[in-house]
Amino acid sequence: MARVELVNIRKSFGALKAVHGADAVFEEGSFTTLLGPSGCGKTTILRMISGLESPTSGDIFIGERRINDVPVHKRNLGLVFQNYALFPHRTIGENIAFGLKYRNISPSDMAQKVKDALDIVRLPKVQDRYPSQLSGGQQQRIALARAIVIEPDVLLLDEPLSALDANLREDMRVELKAIQDRIGVTSIFVTHDQSEALAMSDKIIVMSAGRIEQIGTPEEVYNTPATAFVAGFLGASNMLPARVLGRDASHILLETPEFGQTAVALARAAALGTNRGATLSTGDKALLMIRAEKLTLGPAGGDAPQAVVENVDYQGQLARYFLRIGETRLQAINMIDAAPFLAGQTVSLTLNPNACSALPEDTSA
Amino acid sequence: MSDQSLPADRRPWILLSPALVFITALVVVPMAFILVYSFYENIDLAQDVPAFQFGNWQELLTDSYYRTAIWKTLRLSLIVTGLAAVLGYIPAYVIAMTRYRHKWLLLLLLIIPFWISFIIRTLSWIHIFGNQGALNGLLGLLGLTEAPLSIMYTEFTVIVGFIHVFLPYMILNIYVSLEGIDQNLEPAARTLGATPWQAFREVTLPLSLPGLAAGCLLVFVLTGGSYVTPLILGGPSDFLFGNLVYDAVVTELNWPMGATLSFALLLFLGSVVVLYSKLMGMDQLSKAFGR
Numbered sequence: 001m002a003r004v005e006l007v008n009i010r011k012s013f014g015a016l017k018a019v020h021g022a023d024a025v026f027e028e029g030s031f032t033t034l035l036g037p038s039g040c041g042k043t044t045i046l047r048m049i050s051g052l053e054s055p056t057s058g059d060i061f062i063g064e065r066r067i068n069d070v071p072v073h074k075r076n077l078g079l080v081f082q083n084y085a086l087f088p089h090r091t092i093g094e095n096i097a098f099g100l101k102y103r104n105i106s107p108s109d110m111a112q113k114v115k116d117a118l119d120i121v122r123l124p125k126v127q128d129r130y131p132s133q134l135s136g137g138q139q140q141r142i143a144l145a146r147a148i149v150i151e152p153d154v155l156l157l158d159e160p161l162s163a164l165d166a167n168l169r170e171d172m173r174v175e176l177k178a179i180q181d182r183i184g185v186t187s188i189f190v191t192h193d194q195s196e197a198l199a200m201s202d203k204i205i206v207m208s209a210g211r212i213e214q215i216g217t218p219e220e221v222y223n224t225p226a227t228a229f230v231a232g233f234l235g236a237s238n239m240l241p242a243r244v245l246g247r248d249a250s251h252i253l254l255e256t257p258e259f260g261q262t263a264v265a266l267a268r269a270a271a272l273g274t275n276r277g278a279t280l281s282t283g284d285k286a287l288l289m290i291r292a293e294k295l296t297l298g299p300a301g302g303d304a305p306q307a308v309v310e311n312v313d314y315q316g317q318l319a320r321y322f323l324r325i326g327e328t329r330l331q332a333i334n335m336i337d338a339a340p341f342l343a344g345q346t347v348s349l350t351l352n353p354n355a356c357s358a359l360p361e362d363t364s365a
Numbered sequence: 366m367s368d369q370s371l372p373a374d375r376r377p378w379i380l381l382s383p384a385l386v387f388i389t390a391l392v393v394v395p396m397a398f399i400l401v402y403s404f405y406e407n408i409d410l411a412q413d414v415p416a417f418q419f420g421n422w423q424e425l426l427t428d429s430y431y432r433t434a435i436w437k438t439l440r441l442s443l444i445v446t447g448l449a450a451v452l453g454y455i456p457a458y459v460i461a462m463t464r465y466r467h468k469w470l471l472l473l474l475l476i477i478p479f480w481i482s483f484i485i486r487t488l489s490w491i492h493i494f495g496n497q498g499a500l501n502g503l504l505g506l507l508g509l510t511e512a513p514l515s516i517m518y519t520e521f522t523v524i525v526g527f528i529h530v531f532l533p534y535m536i537l538n539i540y541v542s543l544e545g546i547d548q549n550l551e552p553a554a555r556t557l558g559a560t561p562w563q564a565f566r567e568v569t570l571p572l573s574l575p576g577l578a579a580g581c582l583l584v585f586v587l588t589g590g591s592y593v594t595p596l597i598l599g600g601p602s603d604f605l606f607g608n609l610v611y612d613a614v615v616t617e618l619n620w621p622m623g624a625t626l627s628f629a630l631l632l633f634l635g636s637v638v639v640l641y642s643k644l645m646g647m648d649q650l651s652k653a654f655g656r
Binding site for chain 2: 050051052071072073074075076077078079081083085087088089098099101102103146147150156
């Protein structure tokens with residue numbers, strides 16, 4: 001087990017820049033997720049840590065050791081692939097023992113370790129079968145067993161749940177996290193699925209277009225997104241162009257045509273130093289970010305802004321509303337009290353300023 | 366499968382029937398004619414008497430000349446197959462693993478030679494290895510040799526000719542099985558502690574064996590059944606069993622003997638195929654890919 005550190009890692013494939021100068025620390029025993037859309041560079045980072053790609057510049061440390069020039073087979077890492085990558089011509093037992101062969105382990109110890117690994121992934125009786133005789137979920141558990149049996153310093157997981165169907169994916173997610181807790185191995189998990197990232201991680205690294213957008217706990221990245229990209233990628237949110245009217249130590253005052261003046265709390269974001277909104281000053285253009293579930297619908301009337309329901313996406317205990325105020329389109333996710341609001345209805349909107357964020361205008365788009 | 370109704374059970378046979386009709390009409394029936402012909406008696410050039418006698422077969426089994434030919438054929442086919450396997454694996458591996466975007470171009474390069482007649486391709490070696498050929502010209506020009514080396518019309522040139530013509534079959538067969546291997550398997554083996562060579566030996570090589578085995582069988586059978594290459598590139602003693610068939614039919618006009626030899630070659634190569642697939646356990650290997 002060890003800590004992993006990336007120092008100003010860059011990677012280019014010819015003219016294509018896959019990763020632009022990434023710095024990150026993966027604490028010993030932690031579960032960190034690299035989250036982002038496909039092509040954002042998250043898998044490239046994982047492959048550079050594993051040694052299957054080498055960085056164009058920058059340093060990678062595992063523990064105290066700089067491993068840039070250490071070949072893959074000497075890094076002592078466990079890597080789990082999206083498509084399992086089990087050896088089809090070997091039995092399950094042989095697959096799991098594969099990495100042990102290169103580690104001077106006596107045959108009896110090897111048999112014991114294989115058995116223990118199969119117990120950990122709760123598939124004790126499949127040793128003599130071939131991978132093609134197991135289901136996808138079982139194959140992925142074997143791949144996990146094969147990766148952890150060598151007692152790796154770091155466990156790398158490259159979208160391991162993406163190939164599984166939805167129900168199985170949630171079960172495996174819980175199980176994977178439980179196994180990681182139990183063996184306590186430093187884990188780096190790559191996914192494009194925000195709910196996996198939020199549910200499993202100690203820390204999330206959100207990436208976009210080869211850059212790290214934000215690093216934080218699941219609550220931090222969800223509640224105080226640092227950029228418009230993070231706010232848009234995690235959860236459903238509304239982003240309204242706004243102007244900064246003023247600020248004090250704890251709040252920033254934004255004005256939007258739809259909601260008038262809104263005082264957004266800065267304290268937590270500023271303290272973390274992650275919220276780039278903290279650098280906004282009076283007169284700047286900004287974005288007011290409102291989470292869809294923090295925008296509450298009420299009966300029409302009163303002082304609150306009035307919106308028209310354009311569409312309703314009924315989801316049982318929840319409803320997702322597509323709203324329009326003038327030319328601005330918004331979405332809201334509300335619990336359904338008695339009956340959902342209907343399309344065509346006029347409603348009043350309330351927002352909780354404490355659940356809003358101020359973001360710098362999105363310059364990347 | 367067994368619990369399906371009868372009409373469904375017949376369907377494979379109905380679907381196979383066009384092929385079966387063609388194979389019967391164009392292969393099985395002519396082969397039967399050849400078998401019948403092998404019992405005829407040849408009394409003079411191109412003069413055959415219908416008969417049922419084992420004279421031709423007896424000659425085949427007793428005359429050591431034919432045994433020598435079988436031995437030569439077996440030996441040369443094994444050499445060509447072995448060399449083609451080694452020489453073919455490398456380009457197949459490179460084409461399968463390359464990240465080069467225009468992979469189809471590399472494959473096209475393998476196919477292009479098929480557009481030129483096989484005879485022309487074989488003859489071209491005379492211009493390379495002959496006394497006035499490119500190689501001797503170059504050696505003379507560099508002053509490395511006094512007189513031209515006699516390379517042509519030896520077993521060496523026959524082997525070169527065979528490999529030249531049959532190598533693409535080997536490469537394509539190996540390529541197809543390499544292409545089917547999950548590209549993550551070697552990296553997976555590497556992260557588990559295998560060196561690049563160990564990862565290749567433990568994962569890629571065994572998984573490509575079906576293609577290698579198929580390529581070897583194809584090259585072996587193609588070599589064992591040919592006669593043109595030794596005819597063009599070989600010396601008087603570089604003959605294969607196929608050349609005996611050619612001599613009997615074309616030169617001696619002894620069709621019954623030619624028929625006997627043809628059938629004997631068919632039996633020989635056929636038994637190699639059967640024995641080979643038993644030994645290699647091809648069905649065993651294919652199980653590993655059963656998905």
